[in-house]
Amino acid sequence: MQGFGLGLRPTHYPDFKGPHTKIKWLEAVTDNYLVPGGIPLYHLSKIREIYPMAIHGVAMNIGSYDPIDQQYLKQVKALMQKIKPALISDHLCWTGVGGRKMHDLYPMPYTQESIEHVVKRISMIQDFLGCELVLENVSTYVNSPGELKEWEYIKEIAQLSGCGLLVDLNNIYVNSRNYQFNPIEYLNGLPANRIRQLHLAGHSDMGDFCIDTHDKEVSNAVWQLYKVSLELWGEKIPCMIERDDDIPQLDVLVSEIEVGEQLVKAFQLEMELEDATH
């Protein structure tokens, strides 16, 4: 899985009957395909024959104090065996406790207790799935208790558990606005050797805070963060445009990929010039 990818959404199924020059891979939402069979799996299997694929879940509930849902993990593993994705990811968050499912990505407390809890669960899940689990940072709106900064928390979890990281640059930007920190400090604080994938998305700017709506084009501020990420981690990390609501025609999303490609080209040129002058 290399270059720029796109989130696979049912409205674009007909667009993926053949390869696309700009879209190198696709990311499917795991939970949409944890069904016995039928139409969703038919489309997914057909598209998988053409495109490399990652699967990205929203319901592993990895941070919850509820027991790990074994049935859910079995379904994820069955999907993995069917689709053979290049990468499997979910979110570093919790989605419900006491058996209730809230269908949202809730913030973890940035504490040592929480780190130990999550690390233990990641190890169990990785053992069960037989592969590395990749976790995404989430956007949040309320101050979590805890003595650590968000990036310190993520770094420690990645290093202790051996999980990969999916870095959502939009979520970092949203949180930097909501909690008034420097997003570049965040990027600098992440362990480069554990980063497996990037997400780029849009948000709604409410003035004194932002909401991660995933229904708009990538903002200039997030593109700037992408440029910083190229300088820090290079251009080899697969990067994806993610749109969950108000999903436009495919060519609109492709034009965003082209913006990203331009930034990669400019970065590569800069590197070549730097090499030439040294």
Add this chain to the structure above:
Amino acid sequence: MQLIDWQTQFQNTVVLGGPLWEPTNPVKINQAKINDQRIKIYQNAYVQRLTLALRENYTVTHLAMGDEEFNSLATRYIEMQPSVRPSIRWFGSHLSRFLMDQLPWSRSPWLSELANLEWALRHSQDAEDLQNWTMDELKNKTPDDWEEEGFFLHPSVTLMEFKWNSPQLWKKISTNDLELKVSPQRLVQKVVVWRSVDLACQWKCLSTLEFELIKALGRSHNFFESFKRVKRKTKLKMDDWNSWAAMCLSTWVQDGLLVKKDQDI
């Protein structure tokens, strides 16, 4: 704060309202104020997301009820039937029963039937894939082979009985066909819902006899046994029972309603 306390309190605040946490440190008072404002983002998202899931799972019931009424239904349903399955695809599985039991909707029983039909259609979309019986197989195999291999209903099949003209209402609303003059009225009818071989999710009405025969086949998997049972039970006089039964079987096979046992796909 312990993880368990944070998560319990956070979830309760999202569902029930109230402050997220009371700071003991005066420096954190400002943070607490911000939290109390921003927890609303989570509270709104919770209701909106589940309401949207119900709308997507019950598009026709939503259209039949209108935004205001459906939102009122969704709010009460979310409160009384919280989601317990990881995938939001399954949220709303009890909506038909809920409409039947709860006032004021229980006064319009056709709404419950409409929701039930939609849930069956939803089920047909992603039910398990199994190899269908084909007409060639039916012709080329002997009745002994039929018995050996058995006739099983395709996992996407749901057999339904209605007391109202809900299927016709569904058709009118889903196709937005203004020419169709249909309003809710009592009409006892039997319907089969399924996904065809070309992945079309659909329903059709069956006669009482055909419905009884396919229902019996779904239980026994043996065509001759089912046929004999229905024939004995109905006491109807029909000139040619055998050709009627053969016609039923071939129609079901052509429609993709029947599969064989012991499949490993």
